[in-house]
Amino acid sequence: MTKNRKAVWDIRVNTRCPGCENMVDLTDDPDFCIDLDVGEHDTERSSGLDVRCPLCKQEFKVDLEL
Helix, strand or coil, X not given: CCCCCCXXXXXXXXXXXXXCCCEEXXXXXXXXXXXCCCCXXXXXXXXXXEXXXXXXXXXXXXXXXX
């Protein structure tokens, strides 16, 4: 019998910056809300999240959706 293979989670949460249209992956931000459940959306915790574009530094808010 062979051993089970390992699987690695690869989760991205993408949005576009309204200033420069740069694609921003929220999970690259160390301050991203890690207490959210995978796939959480339409909740108080997943709405109005503060984001700052790493390219142009514009700050904006996002609501998570699936």
